[in-house]
Amino acid sequence: MPAVEVVGLVKRYGDRVAVDGLSFSVEPGQVFGLLGPNGAGKTTTVECLQGLRRPTAGQLRVLGLDPVADRERLCGRVGSQLQDSALPDRMRVGEALALFAGLGGHRHDWRALLEEWGLAGHTKTSFAHLSGGLRQRLLVALALVSAPEVVFLDELTQGLDPAARRATWELIRAIRDRGTTVVLVTHFMDEAEQLCDRLAVVRAGRVVAEGTPGELVAHHCGPRRVRFSLGATESSLVGALTFLEELPGVREVHALGGEVEVVGHGPVLAHVGAALVARGVAPDDLRLEQPSLEDAFLGLTLEEPSRTTSGPSAEDRRGN
Ligand SMILES: Nc1ncnc2c1ncn2[C@@H]1O[C@H](COP(=O)(O)OP(=O)(O)OP(=O)(O)O)[C@@H](O)[C@H]1O
């Protein structure tokens, strides 16, 4: 049984479609990432999965239960860090952790989390007096304090300094190793690549691609780019680079300063290398530019989708 299952989720606000038939499932113990542009419907989806919003249509299951109808049974088994959530200004760090540790009638030890999350010196600090990064750490610690089986983290490392981000990744790996299933919403490609076993890219309320980070890069990165530079003696070749355009798989050749870029499909690197050597040119920096998850993400999300239903306007993309 998947730990989390979403089948055909639709969520409308009036005639605005926030989620438009979205499906994915997460196996127990996986870290599953949701990526997508602002306004794509990620937060709405995880809020529906936490029983905070009622779906317009579709089926949702978390640990085999319905997030709305079985909300009480899921309490304590599911942890949540909501995007832009807040606590009462006067609530102190220790009080908040003690409160959340007791949810669902449990008595979890919250003091261990203080050390793990770098909050040990702040037990008596009130929420209003925490820096942005410390608030974020507290909100993540609160999501984990009941030792949940499934945890939803919406923009986990937003506002954290680089060292705190790295430390947070280690903690997420540690909870995954304990068997917790993690659903992570993120805009950081490095975070997705480092942490997620599988990813879904969401655009305009639908999943447009799903797979491991490696699969997304391999299948959605568009053409390959081969680059090399020409030395002073070879730069006269620039005007004669048309022979590269004739090579199998090559679509475009650009010369920029002393650097040449060949864009195409298939074994372009091998063809370019062979053709250059045959003409007595052997650039020592001939290379295939490695595509990244960001390239795949931009390829999947930049083009405006065709929609029959109303989509988020530019104004909606401001935020949440
Ligand atoms: N309560 C609401 N009432 C009306 N529209 C809403 C409401 N909440 C969200 N929306 C709209 O639903 C769409 C999806 O929003 P959502 O917050 O789920 O996006 P997101 O993918 O989390 O974006 P971001 O990356 O900016 O956090 C947006 O068009 C948003 O304006």
Ligand SMILES: [Mg+2]
């Ligand atoms: Mg969001």
